Amino acid sequence: MLKQFADYITYTLLKLEPTSHLGDALNFFIYDTLKIFLLLTTIVYAVAIIRAYFPPEKTKRILSQKREYLGNTMAALLGIVTPFCSCSAVPLFIGFVEAGVPLGVTFSFLISSPMVNEIALIMLWGLFGWKIALIYTGTGVVLAIVSGIVIGKLKMEKYVQDYVWQIKAGDGVIMQTSFREKLVFARDYTKDLLKRIWPYVIIGIALGGIVHGYIPTDFVVKYAGRDNPFAVLVAVLIGIPLYSNAAGMIPVVQALVGKGMAMGTVLAFMMSVTAISFPEAVILKNVLKMRLIYTFFGIVTVGIIIVGYLFNAIL
């Protein structure tokens, strides 16, 4: 139905030739924009209702009684559903550590929470299908668990800013909300999120349309294809500074995949866009010494690169 609508606008209303670059690019743009926003609105809303049941205070309480391994696993899974914004990373970090959540477990949460988010999942699902979205989720969770365990084993507690250990916070409260209030939360959450990301999504889809219509396949295959051994490395490095644009990146990447970019490279790129960011590093400096920030980013980066090569080899 969306396809017919896009066809109607481009070929009937605007009278563009289906074989022309412009017609092809515009058709692609209209179809993808409709599809993505439809998916975004419905799924973000549904996920927000789930999120309303997992306020960070509850997650903190669950994790504070957990040790390594099981703790890391639960932290990575709870990271998916607990609402998280990098602007709250610091109070959240202090709250966790102060409640007795082990450092490595806290990191498993901090890694999985931004990486395995519904936007990345919806975009991956909408553009590459559910299998890729599922692989991304699974790999993201495993990466968060393993990275957290490694950081825990490295015994880096002394690289947390000293004042953090001196804070004695109250237990906090878990706000009791009715189902109706949860629905309001979900509605506001969805509105807030869409308001923030819609320009990136549209720009991303437009860029994707241009790639789709104009960039030659040989070019993409040569640089981002399976046979270029450096593609994963370069993709991960490019992804690190691209942060808030995660939603906008996927349509571009999808167009590149259509032209021969390898899937493992795509997954690695997406993970580096969502998991590692400079703004987050600046915020975390409030609670972590540089050495721990480097270690955290280093471990995650290496993990993502491994994921990229692994999936290039098996997919």
Next chain:
Amino acid sequence: MEIKVLGPGCANCHKMEELAKTAVKELGIEAKIEKITDIGQIAMHGILSTPGLVVNGKIKHSGKPLPSLEKVKELIKGEA
């Protein structure tokens, strides 16, 4: 009454402060509104996601999305 708005200074924290001020004005009550931006202080109040609203030492709201003006008035009135 003592009202604290806690947040490191993001756009939503400013909005939260405005909400608290408007609510107090419309309720016509005496209240001291304090803005807390120090991250250690924020954490010490037990706030895990900002912005936070603390009334008379009790956490009334934390995180996004912000409550409506009506809700803020209710939260403040509950402690009055």
